[in-house]
Amino acid sequence: xxxxxxxxxxxxxxxxxxxxxxxxxxxxxxxxxxxxxxxxxxxxxxxxxxxxxxxxxxxxxxxxxxxxxxxxxxxxxxxxxxxxxxxxxxxxxxxxxxxxxxxxxxxxxxxxxxxxxxxxxxxxxxxxxxxxx
Numbered sequence: 001x002x003x004x005x006x007x008x009x010x011x012x013x014x015x016x017x018x019x020x021x022x023x024x025x026x027x028x029x030x031x032x033x034x035x036x037x038x039x040x041x042x043x044x045x046x047x048x049x050x051x052x053x054x055x056x057x058x059x060x061x062x063x064x065x066x067x068x069x070x071x072x073x074x075x076x077x078x079x080x081x082x083x084x085x086x087x088x089x090x091x092x093x094x095x096x097x098x099x100x101x102x103x104x105x106x107x108x109x110x111x112x113x114x115x116x117x118x119x120x121x122x123x124x125x126x127x128x129x130x131x132x133x
Contacts, residue, residue, distance in 0.1 A: 008034070018030060018033060018034075021033055042131070043129060043130060043131050046106065046131055047106040047110075047129055048106075049106075050105050050106050050107045051105070051106060052103070052104060052105060052106075052132055053103070053104075053105075053106045053109065053129045053130065053131060053132060054101075054102070054103040054129070054130055054131075054132050055101075055102050055103070055109055055127060055128050055129035055130060056099055056100065056101055056102065056127075056128050057098075057099070057100040057102060057109075057112065057113045057116060057125065057126070057127050057128075058097070058098070058099055058100075058124075058125065058126050058128070059072075059097070059098045059099075059100070059116055059117070059122055059124070059125045060091070060095060060096070060097050060098075060122070060123045060124040060125070061095070061096055061098070061119070061121050061122045061123055062094050062095060062096075062121050062123065063090075063094070063095070063096045064094055065120060065121025068119055068120065068121040068122070071119050072098075072116060072119060075112070075115045075116055075119075076100070076112075076116075079102075079108065079111075079112040081104065082102050082103060082104035082105075082108055082109060082112065083100060083101070083102055083112075084101040084102060084103055085100075085101045086098060086099070086100050086101075087099045087100075087101075095123070100112075100116075103132065106129060109127060109129065110127060113125065113126075113127035
């Protein structure tokens with residue numbers, strides 16, 4: 001990929017916040033941080049536009065909750081066309097971590113994630129989306 005240079009003028013407060021962001025995230029320089037921020041914004045635009053994206057749904061849940069695993073499996077079967085793989089890890093005696101790799105229209109990925117995260121017994125859930133380009 002060919003890199004192009006350009007100048008940017010920023011308000012002093014925004015520049016201070018950018019520098020803080022660079023330090024917090026350990027970016028080597030402002031350019032890397034700006035590339036990261038622009039890339040994230042463009043990915044969000046694709047999500048909002050219901051474009052094809054890839055991602056991961058991460059769930060942490062108590063596997064002792066009655067019917068949780070059956071409900072999760074049933075929902076996943078309804079979305080079989082966008083699920084690439086599922087990894088299940090036992091964190092401890094009560095808690096499991098499930099990572100579901102997905103690819104498809106962003107609206108459908110969101111619908112799947114929302115249904116899974118809403119299951120009683122899910123302690124935490126998050127959909128992480130990235131571009132397929």
